[in-house]
Amino acid sequence: MFQPVLDPLGGSLGWSSLVAALPLVVFFVLLGVLRVQAWISALSALAASIVVAVAAYGMPVGQSLNSAVLGALFGLFPIMWIVVNALWVYQMTVDTGHFEVLRRSFGRLSDDQRLQAVIVAFCFGALLEALAGFGAPVAISSVMLIALGFKPFKAATVALVANTAPVAFGAMGTPVITLAELTGLPLEDVSSTVGRQTPLLAAVVPVLLVFLVDGKRGVRQTWWPALACGLSFAVAQFVTSNYLSVELTDVVAALVSVGVLVLVMRMTTIPSVTAEDASDAADASGREAGGAPGGTGASGDGSGTGTATEVRDGRRAAVNAYLPYAVIIAVFAVSQIPAVKAVLEKGAVLFDWPGLHVADPVTGKPAASTVFNFNWLPATGTMLLLSGVLTALLLAVPPGVAARSYGKTLRQLRWAILTVAAVLALAYVMNLSGQTSTIGHFIAGAGAALAFLSPVLGWLGVAVTGSDTSSNALFGILQVTAAKNSGYAPELLAAANSSGGVLGKMLSPQNLAIAAAATGLGGREAELLRKVVGWSLALLLLMCVLVFLQSTSVLGWMLLS
Template structure:
């Protein structure tokens, strides 16, 4: 049995915290300053965490390596299992050219570029974030906007800023699932609080987007459809995350936001020629004028309908209980860890939700989608294998970061840092979103930032008397605002629109929005930690 210690280095909490932060500092420096590839930085940080756990904290090497393996397995299943299957569905729509049909369908919804930006970057981008995440929404939305005639830099900025509100529930809820796992808090509790923070961003972001597209005139002329879209998105995200399923939060929000946008008569009015001339300064794709058979348009939308349907059926109590019956729980081998108080930690046990996990449900929807789209079984398998190959470095990054997080949590490193950070007292509520923002800005992933800092936030909250669920959620909600300035997302954006090497120019354009919205989120969390907005929490 390994008993966690809070002050293993010279009996000093400060020195122990300094040593405990070394793995995190190494990862952040390698990513931010050295510009090392994320998977290599993650593996280096993991090695540092293992050495600190073994040499400084006295955790037996066998248990340390077992804990790292546990984290890596969790990174594979269910985390990357969700991402692989979601991206597989998208790849099949591209292969059958139904994605092009979908793109043309969006272009025909409105000829107003300000409305098109909301449909493509905010609504469809949120749907892509829900299904795949990890840079796909920015790349695909930016390319679609350029095809519609947007100037490349403007298209990239719009895609980056739009990729905020849906991130915490992206990739079928992967960030919040990870957050719940590493903090040992109930998923429903964490998702519920996140669902009372990020919807407030959804109210603002569409207004920001129409400003980015057409400045003051765009805001003056299209604030009604922008606000309707944001409100519908926020309501759906709140309702799904609190009362239905965290995995469905972004899907429902994206669809309801798009429906509300199309329902506003103002959104269907033709744009004036001065607006189109001022905004659409790029080359418009020639295939936008092609007519697609209604049957093919329906087939293009069906994969997303099937995903919603499968997840909805899985939430029916009888079906949910039946699926949960296949879940297997086992004691993780060579791992026996108790906290400073003598209570066993949750990571001693491995839970394997064989069927009920989001990745398996997406796989089921993907098989149905392959049949609907007319994809031969052999081709579908080939596309799945190609998806795994495409994500191989992302898989290595996520598994190494989760392994690092598990080692830090199991050895007591996260608890030490949490006790030390708790000295910030009430100021911790303001700093909590900043920590998540910084983590995502460096790693490019809300999932990774939650894995790195989630347990730390919870430990600090408990020591300072704040709500653990509030600060855990704040880590994720603040983190979504760091995604637009992360080097990985910036690189994806400039590559997608053909502006390689201009990441710095793009960063200067989006940084003010990232910081401004982060300040808003910090004030929301501070308010929720006091009587001012405490009524918002469950």
Template sequence: MYTQVLEHFGSLGLTALVAALPLLVLFILLGVLRMTAWKASLVALVVSLVVAVAVYSMPVGQALLSGTLGAVFGFFPILWIVINAIWVYNMTVETGHFDVLQRSFARVSSDQRIQAVIIAFCFGALLEALAGFGTPVAITSVMLIALGLSPMKSAVVALVANTAPVAFGALAAPITALSTTSGLSVADLGAMTGRQTPVLAVFVPLVLVFLVDGKRGVRATLPATLACGFTFAITQYLASNFLSVPLTDIVAALFSAGAVVAVLRVWSPSEPYTVEHARAAAAAEDAADGGLPVAGGVTTSTRTDVLPETRANVLRAYAPYLVIIVVFSLAQIPAIKSALGSVTEKFGWPGLDVRDPAGKALSLQTFKFDWLAAAGTLLLISGLITIPLLGISPARALARYGSTYVQLKFAIITVMSVLALAYVMNASGQTASLGLFLAGAGGLFALIAPVLGWLGVAVTGSDTSANTLFGALQVSAANQVGMSPVLAAAANGAGGVLGKMISPQNLAIAAGAVGLAGKEGDIFRKVVGWSLGFLAFMCVLVYLQSTPVLGWMVV
């Protein structure tokens, strides 16, 4: 048995500095030395193990066991979701229906900037609502390449877009996890989060257009982007406060897409940004980045013919995503949900016995194997249903399934390594030391509460995991400084969404999807500024919500 001690060297500040070493090493290797993500994450994992054993006096066996648990959790349920989601996408590419889907999007608007907003923000939000855990980044980044954007720009746009919807992602799994760890109700936490992330959502479509076409593009597309952002924000607020927390992003995604389509019926950009503009910009960007390939290593169709855009083919192109919506919606029906969960197994990780400073066993050492109810399994079922709808043979579908693992091999190593690192830091007490240090800010805690969530997601790649990690700590610190516990807990999730784009897990998924494996450091440098900028904005918002200035927004 190992019992955590959170302060060493007689100083919490010095302890926190040492505890941060694995994260510092990880981000320096990625952002400064440009090491590939899978190598950087393995090095950082070794550093976390050394700190756990040498500084926190964690037995070697317990440290290694916590790492193996994290690695397994990285594969199931997280990679299990991503792999099956990418497999469904790859089948649409193989059959040519992905091209039909692209042409269908193009009919909404020929302007690449608006298409990028619809795909990365609206469609990405829908994927986040249904599956989460990197799925929208993986799928939308490849769809953006088909628009003519470079692999690098596609990855950056997809990562930045995957922010505002994340707090309610995967049918509000982050909110549910936050409720479990904080002891606060899902309704209150959902309502409070729905008064934070919508403010962010207003600006994200504008930023996406800026990434595609700079200031000129922002000015040229304002009616569409403002309609998208404000509609998403208002709908996210209304749904989370008055309708249903799990359905929040589904409703917001559909309404925001509908708002863009409605605007385009009466208005269109005076200076359209066509596929030729996008490809010219992509060529220039690729040259500046050292000649990166336009198509990267993205899965491409083996078909030599082009599917005609008949009504039947359009329906087949949309069918996989409609099937996913139906399957996930049916899975939420109480009777079906109960049946799926009836075979779930929960068990303590063999040999792992870790206690917090109060002597209570950590919940992280319990592994939940919900093999039938897991989102990844539901995506697998959706894929099996999709096979006959797309008209792909079982043999070709199976071949694509195998090639998906090959395509994501480095992302798999990265995600498992990063989750192993996160579990070692959590089990040894390194993360808790960092949290306690930040919680000692007193009255300024409201200003840095979102930083905890941001830090948690940057490490784990998951807002759900970050809420599990810091939810209770946020409530405890809030009670000590006289801050609303609901506000502090919600700030954890709202700040966490901004760490998503710099998480090595998501960087690896994006790089693997667009064929830029090994270029994660380059992607990191392009998104880290947006991550920090949005985080600063969220910190100020939460701080003002803790004062009379915006205190009226607190549940």
């Protein structure tokens, strides 16, 4: 049994943290500074993490390599299993023409690209996050934006930034539920506290999306619909997470916000965007990567007037276009029925990973992440696969077309699959060797500044693993322990881990790879990283200030029931 030591370098937690952070430095320097492709950056960082694990932490070579294998497998299942099947459903709708109908339907809600970004990336993306998570919202909403006329780079950027506020309650509340289970805190307390932090993000993100699309003018002209959408999402998220259902938090919030947005749009006169305006916006906001000017027209030509030829779809065509997503909602709703859930859980196989014997550096008990849960039947990816099969049957999609769509999806995601597998291998080596715990304990020793820095720990966890669930599993117990030792409410810092984590989502190599693959920008992950890193840090600072104030008498009232 290998038990990591938190301060292997001369008993110094500070120096040990610097060494433990080297793999992350390697990754982000290669990706963000030297513009090396994501899969190469991830593999290089993985190699660095193995060297640090063996040389600094004394982890046996065999166990470090075995950790990487387990991490890579976790990247393939369940994470890429979810993404592949989610994109397959989308690809089928494209290949059969149903997606064009859906695109026109969204376009008829508004031909203003600024509000289309809010409708698709924020509202619809939140619904996808609620149902699937793990990259599916970024993948699907980004390609929908391209179909509405967005340039690929802008579509990917908007989708990445939008995938924030819903993440803590994504995949039917999995991150929050995991956090409560591992920390031993009551689920209702954890959910309630997270539901009093992330709504602040929900209130501002739609306005930020408008700014990303059309700069200051976009905010000036469309701030009220965008703000109304964000505020309604925030209120619905707060009410549902505190008083109704953890699992349905994002479902309710997404549906409420899109309803309010449509209502406000119909009551508000929004100035149209002319071709000249679009040109001015492109000049003001700079040119997109690759030299293409950023536009605001829904048709992609800067006109802002939607498609050139108006096509009217019949009621049956519209129903068929929305059918795949109705099927997904129905399948996931049925899967949550207790009797059905009990049957599905029989298809889960839980076992200790062979040859991997690692103890927790603090408790000395076997590390939880050495157990692999092959839950092939109840997995989110399997539910999406079932949704795809049902969609193909209901839409009478020929088996050959469905199979070709699946093959096309795999080819499109091949580099993303490699990147995600490498990143999760990196995360597992860092976790099981003790590198992540060293960094976490160093931050946890911040004393009075702990409340301010606690969201940073969650942010770091998601930036590395790409998953708020994984970040909560990594640092949840550490946050609670540090809170008790420092006199803070354990629910506050546990929730801060999840709330801060959602802001690392847009930076995670996993999400960057998925966004790049979905929009045809493979190899340009570094450009996407540079585009979103500033927004991630700015929103993180906002969350840090909020959590700090909630730990004091200034905003402590927000945590009272």
